[in-house]
Amino acid sequence: MEWFNVLGIVVTVTAFASYVNQRFLKLPSSIGVMVFALALSLVHILWHQYGMMTEGTPFVDIDVADKVLGTIDFQTLVLNFMLGLLLFAGAVAIDVDELASEKWPVAAMAVIGTLVSTFGVGYLTWWLFSSTGADVDLIYCLLFGALISPTDPIAVLGIMRNACVPKKIELRVAGESLFNDGISVATFLILLGMAGGTSELTASSVVGIVGREMVGGVLFGLLIGSIATRMLDRSEEDELKILITLALVMGGYALASVLEVSAPLAIVIAGLLVGRRRAFNHVDEHGRLSPTATFWKLIDHVLNMLLFVLLGLEMIAIKFLFSDLLQGIAVIPVVLVARFLGILVSRMFHGVRRAFRLRTVFFMTWAGLRGGVSVALALSLPDWLHRDRVISVTYCVVVFSIVFQGLTISDFARWLRRCEAREDPSIVGHEADAEAGERA
Known part of the structure; x- marks a missing residue:
């Protein structure tokens, strides 16, 4: 099937799913379209499994979904196209000065918390599989820990905006x-090389990969972000500004991949630099954003909806076994426990402990959503013995994370605000105003 026909089908399904969610389901938009797509996938699987539709049915071809998903290279689409655009859209919308005030908690969770979670998931999963009789090498479990530990920026940014969460959190x-x-991609590459026998875990190799990925990504992001900012300051037409930002994201992401530095990190740094310009997020006297900011807000919404629909439909392409489904359900609490430990360890560092109260640790554990990035990394694994199992377990964790954790974040956030209000009554009015603004 031609790619433009596939695009047309996916966009149509996304638009219909969004409409059904808005009129009937009334769930948060990202979760609603994914639930709709999951329902479609389940119906498709039941048709094939139990013969609820015959091959000669004239009004529908039950193989359309297989043809569509067979044309889509999900991991390439997410990691090489959607991720850069969505990271930039998320980064330009963040207040850099406010983010700087939380730099140590963010750094501790992003680096230390992710590493602790990676090895925590790896060892706990290895013990779980071994206790159930599944013969899985430790290296594969660590590889699973690396791909499932990072919180997905697409899922988190899309759902957190509607959760009325306290601003600092x-x-x-x-x-x-x-x-x-x-850090997660660097860890994933190191473990992938070890699993394939192409590299050994040495101090020099770890420092080399992490240094190239992270330091190189930051420096490259500062470079392209500074160039783009100077060009934007000297441009007057809104159409040209939009084109410059598109070139920054798509061209910068591609060049970072060629240079073998962290493309996601480079785009985030560049996005923060561009978003720091007052003119970018400027609101006029009529309450309207600048055309460039409006364009990226639209890109963020549309690609989020497309990605969550694809995540729901991807269930058709995954080869689920009943044993894999049971193991996926069993791994869900393991992932949550490992994230809790990661945040708890991050809390121990100087200057961070006071920012992480225990109830905040519980909330951040539940708010650590997984999404398309984890599924894409799982699909990028070579065709090894346990690849299908890793993909199935990853998908189970992602679906639980987005649907169940995503739907209950608002309730958790209200509990967190009530706790803080009891200690500091002055914040009650502020938080109430913030919640009313979010609902509006």
Whole structure:
């Protein structure tokens, strides 16, 4: 099937899912379209499994979904196209000065928390599989830990905006989700090389990969962000500004990949530099954003909806076994426990402890949503013995994370605000105003 036909089908399904969600389901937009797509996938699987539709049915071809998903290279689409655009859209919308005030908690969670979670998931999953009789090498479990530990910036930024979360907590979780991709990808590459026998775990190799990915990504992001900012300051037409930002994201992401530095980290840094310009997020006297900011807000919304629909439809392409489904359900609490430990360890560092009260640790654990990045990394694994199992377990964790955790974040946030209000009654009015603004 031609790619433009596939695009047309996916956009149509996304628009219909968004409409059904707005009129009937009334769930948060990202969750609603994914639930709709999951329902479509389940119906498709039941048709094939139990023959609820015959091959000669004239009004529908039950193989359309297989043809569409067979044309889509999900991991390439997410990691090489959507991720850069969505990271930039999220970064330009963040107040850099406010984020700077939370720099130590964000840095601790993005680096230390992600590493602790990676090895925590790896060892706990290895013990779980071994106790159930599944013969899985530790290196594969660590590889799973690397791909499932980073919180997905697309899922987090999309859902946190509607959760009425206290501002400082939102900044920590959002900032962590933007920055932890660099360390997680570097860890993933190291473990992938070890699993394939192409590299050994040595101090020099770890320092080399992490240094190239993270430091190189930051420096490259500062370079292209500074160039783009100077060009934007000297441009008058809104159409040209939009084109410059598009070139920054798409061209910068591609060049970062060629240079073998962290493309996601580079785009986040560049986005923060561009978003820091007052003219970018300027609101006029009529309450309207600048055309460039409006364009990226639209890109953020449309690509989010497309990605969550694709995540729901991807269930059709995954080869689920009943044993994999049970293991996926069993791994969900393991991932949550490992994230809790990661945040708890991050809390121990100087200057960070006071920013992480225990109830905040519980909330951040639940708010650590996984999404398309984890699924894309799982699909990028070579065709090894346990690849299908890793993909199935990853998908189970992602679906639980987005649907169940995503739907209950608002309730958790209200509990967190009530706790803080009891200690500091002066924040009650502020938080009430913020919640009313979010609902509006």
